[in-house]
Amino acid sequence: MSKEIPQSPIKVLIADDSPVDRFILQTMLERLGYRVVLAEDGQQAIERFLTEKPDLVFLDVLMPNVDGVEAASSIKEAAGEDFIPVIFLTSLVDAPSLARCLDAGGDDFLSKPYNQIIIEAKIKAFSRMRVMNRTLSLQKNLIERNNKHLLQEQTVAKQVFDRIANTSSLKLSIIRYYMSPMAVFNGDVLLADISPTGSLMVLLGDFTGHGLPAAIGSMPLASIFYGMVNKGFGMSEILREINGKLNKTLPMGLFCCATFLDINLRKKRLLVWSGGLPDGAIYRAGGKTVERLASRNLPLAILSNQSFKAEAVRYVLEPGDRVLLWSDGIQEARNTEGVMFGEERLNALLEQELDNVHIFDDILQKVQHHIGEGERDDDVSLVEVRFPDEAEAAEVEKQGSRGRGCLQDWSLDFRLEASSLRVFDPMPLLLHITSEVPGLRQSNSVLFTVISELYNNAVEHGVLGLKSSIKQSPQGFAEYYRLRKEGLENLPKDCFVILEFSHKVDPGGGVLRIRVRDSGAGFCPDETVATPGGVPIYHGRGFALLRSMCESITVLPPGNCVEAQFRWLAED
């Protein structure tokens, strides 16, 4: 890209103490169409240069009162970033002398006696160079401006990120961490929060890439993490949600290496899921062992949720045990000679001093010592979580808890009358409510089937009185649903369906009791009878499904009320 330089006639400065030589050159240049400014010596040359701002300067080498070489130096300095060609005028012919002119700061020399053709050619050549120089200058300014904008954008992005990423839990007494303030632009992110169930959840992530693309993934990650921990969701649910979101939103090829810790302070156990980050470590108190937390999974965002596995590895923790995590920034930290800190050095640190309560500081110190004056962009991320004794654990839990919890024990009665039965589909609303119990949310698709069956049975067999046996053939199947549609248009005025939900938590998880009552006379749900010949049964499957999905199904006489009990188990 080159900007058009306005083509005003080129202005040339001639400095020569010989009036004759000055005149000859001036005449030649004016004949060529250039504007000319004159100077009699080096001092005048400098002054005229400052006032007239010529495009090109001819300097006689030998002049009184500041010679050509000194004048050239001053003129070049005054020109600054602008390229003003300086051509020495000289009668010298030997190579060393001519070379010395150029060494002294000149761009070219012109030998006397002057040749007009040569002069014109040289001026044209230098003019091209000036245009090139000006283009470069403009481009450089543009790049500087763009760079400044990028930095401003990053600052704004970081502010948004800091607001989403709640760092207050990182200030808990049992957590120590080191991360560069601009870490999010290296893709590194550290999140921690305490759930209502007494679990400290920690997530260390490392997104591929650098700059804004790396930072952008951190926002949905942090948003989902804090939202779900707050509501009491378990590690697998949270990981699944994050993986799904990132899988859908990140472009192909971008992913997030991560390690997720679920440290339950009451149950004294640790659940770890690790995908793609360097192996973490459990540094046992009393100095007997170091256990490595191996990464067994693909990083987040790569697999679709169908293939994603959120299986965790379980460990028991005792007071004083320390869990250490880090991103690959430590291994890859380079010193001034470009040598990496490396895995061996890190492993040696971990394994040599087994009962080191200062292990966090030691690792950090050794890495920083290694880097020395080296890298400007420090990409080191290190986290230590120390498992507390009972007293401190209670304190920590108290510090961490705030904000909304999740549904525990509750009940809900929902009654649909004729006008609603005709047009309203209650499933999304009901599932939305049951989803507020994290333990039920993980069984969403099963609950849909259960509630849908109960509700449809109540409407079709109960209120509308349709017999399931109508669906005995494909034609019957179509007829059944035609009758259903017709029936909904002509509902008896005072018909209704009531759904009663009642949920209670217990030590192992919880139980949801669903009772569906309709205004009909009562029906008997027929069950599937498996026929040996494999003849397809078009009806009666629903009840078999209910039986297998629920802990119990009871039909209350006279048959217009069905009760299902659905149990869910808490993650360990």
Place this chain on the structure above:
Amino acid sequence: MSINSSLSSDGRTLTIAVDGRFDAGSLDEFRSCYESAVRDGPIHFNVDLKRAEYLDSSALGMLLVLRDYAGGESASITISNCSPEVKKIFAISSFEKLFTIQ
């Protein structure tokens, strides 16, 4: 909820993809997908449940009706990309005896 169908390039396989809920509300759309397929058209049917989230027993009925339309005993129907929950539903109903479940 949405249902889309596409014919393979050799015209022998019709793929019906169910998105979201697969229940009584899907009946008309599901049926029109395969009924609009040409008479001497597809021999194989593939019901793709990759993006299906919820199923109830009416979905099971619809699949049986499809099977009947596709020739009953001689029908060749694959139900693909089933999540573990969906597979369980088919297992409870012994559907693997009638369909190829993937």
